[in-house]
Amino acid sequence: MNAITSKSITAASLALALGAALTVAAAPAAAQDKMADKEKCYGVAMKGKNDCKAGAGTTCAGTSKVDYQGNAWNLVPKGSCVKTASPTSPTGFGQLAEFKEKKA
Incomplete structure (x- = not known):
């Protein structure tokens, strides 16, 4: 057994x-x-609310220092990034790549 x-x-x-x-x-x-069905959208995150990537000296999510930081991103539905307002972006909308912010 x-x-x-x-x-x-x-x-x-x-x-x-x-x-x-x-x-x-x-x-x-x-x-x-x-x-x-998602894409990284740079320049749309509010201070401390980014999903990831916020430049040198930061770790990842929640580390953006200012609203609409050009090197911080949030995941958004595919196709919506370039339609989302970003006052620091060169075009005034979110970007698919990080950018140097203009003065808001």
Whole structure:
């Protein structure tokens, strides 16, 4: 009976491990699908509200120093960035790449 019980536990452990591995493997694909309809929009984040990238000496999210900082971005729905107001941008709208702010 010990051999049967041991084999059953081993098979169950293997099935559980395989299921966990497949779940973990699928997570990055799901994240990529979610990101497919988003784009980085520079110059639209409010002070301390950026999703990432805020220049030298900063770490990432929430580190922008001023509103509409040209090197800080937020994720926005694809196609909406260049329609979003940014008073420091050369065009007056969000940009798909970081920029040097003009005086607002």
